[in-house]
Amino acid sequence: MMITLIINFLSLLTVMGLGHPSAENSTISVSEVFRKEFLVGAALNGRDVMGKDPKVRATLSRHFSSISPENLLKWQSVHPRPEQYNFSLADEYVALGADLNAFVLGHTLVWHNQTPGWVFRDEANEPIEAATLNQRMKEHILTVVGRYSGKIHGWDVVNEAFTDQGEYRSSPWFNSLGKEFIATAFETAHQADPAAELYYNDYNLWKPAKIDAALRMASELQEQGIRIDGIGMQGHYGLESPSLAEIEASIQKIADQGLKVMITELDIDVLPNPTNRRGADIDDNFQYEDQFNPYKNGLPEDLRIKLAQRYADLFELFGKHQEVVTRVTLWGIRDQDSWLNNWPIRGRTAYPLLFEEDYSLKKEIEQMLETLSRGL
DSSP states (O other): OHHHHHHHHHHHHHHHTOSOOOTTTOOOOHHHHTTTTOEEEEEEOHHHHHTOSHHHHHHHHHHOSEEEESSTTSHHHHOOBTTBOOOHHHHHHHHHHHHHTOEEEEEEEEOSSSOOGGGGBOTTSOBOOHHHHHHHHHHHHHHHHHHTTTTOOEEEEEEOOBOTTSSBOOOHHHHHHTTHHHHHHHHHHHHHOTTSEEEEEESOTTSHHHHHHHHHHHHHHHHTTOOOOEEEEEEEEESSOSOHHHHHHHHHHHHHTTOEEEEEEEEEEOSOOTTOOOSOOTTOOBOOOGGGOTTTTOOOHHHHHHHHHHHHHHHHHHHHTTTTEEEEEESOSBGGGOGGGSSSBTTOOOOOSSBOTTSOBOHHHHHHHHHHHTTO
């Protein structure tokens, strides 16, 4: 593989102390390197959106062509109480996207996590009837999507509705409304903004049972004439797992069904965990132990090189399928802001992304991108 040869060459330069342009002199742009292949996005937190650090705006403008809200548009953030909507941060996020001339994503409308308990219960804390829950979901979607009609270009309509075994997740949505909640959510989102792209988003979609289940669901929507434009494959990967072949097989399955592919929430976990589990089930948590936080003082050079190699291989794979892979979104900008510092074990030091604390590209990542930009 050509990129493997490139990284090996760059590793030699690193050992020799050569080949790394300073941050001040570098003109590399992540989004520009892949401009002809796919959009490059970043997930933003509240501090990013409020613009308290001018380096954030400069980094977004230079390196990213798309933005996603990490938590700003989830139900608990914008609709914390039955009669209360809070759009202040979401409005700032959408305005930032417009200023950047970026593709703006909405994440996420219907999910079993980060949804307030009142959504599923009445004032006596008893489960509400299915019809009431269905109406609450529709009203939420119509309000949120309708507010940003024409301003948010694509929505993760439903998030993580399947288990890794390909079964419908036993969530409050499914347990009350059955699988029809998915069709209703997509139908309502399209009603609220007919121009917006609509996606299903999930982790571990490289697992055959899970991607097959998601595509059966998408096929059912298509047969009903309900719009679904693409599948978001969350990229919470490790240095070696899943394999490129496993990821590619799912990309091809999605393409074969005539849907777009979005690589969402991309990050690379270099830290060990008690079960070596990959994915993004936020309910999986473990007690802190020093053995699972081995790089408190920095990532060793050999692992920095492996991280760059992993990204290089993934970018090459996504570029290979550029006819269907339309967007690749990193789940954060800097390592310091990554959710992996607190999942599946709180208080660790993670190194999953492209940028250092000062918003400069990691030198190994920058070297790889510089080489790719020259077409070597």
